[in-house]
Amino acid sequence: MVFLVVLLVAVVVMLVVVRAAIASGRPDGAPRARRAPRRPQGPVRPVAPDDDPEFLRELGRRARKDDGSPT
Template sequence: MVLFVVAVMVLVAVGVLLWKAVSAQALATGNGAADEETPTGPTRSPGASRARRTRPVAPDDDPEFLRSLDEQVRRDREDPPGQG
């Protein structure tokens, strides 16, 4: 079992190295597609290195969501369903 896990890890490592070598060679010879030449990792433009990015807010950190949830709970307490 251990030998199998080691063999899989070695095959994955060899596959990644071959993929990197082939993609680097394709870029160097100009055989790669245009979208392969664009960087795939995080990049920074010189002018926007410190630009503030807006990130999604988790529901438990969003004041508007918490306010609406509080209002919904209050409405449910004041007017329980089934009584009317």
């Protein structure tokens, strides 16, 4: 029973310390500004082969070349 009370007090103290540390870094407890994304927002590369236009062109070229007819 004593262990649970000590554990509860420790958790409450930690929460108070964390909230105080967060609030001390901001004037009037104002929310922090959002961070910029870590990676640059450049052109998006294809994720899968069917997203890649070059792959689709090559696939179409191969399909036209090999239409399944005997040579």
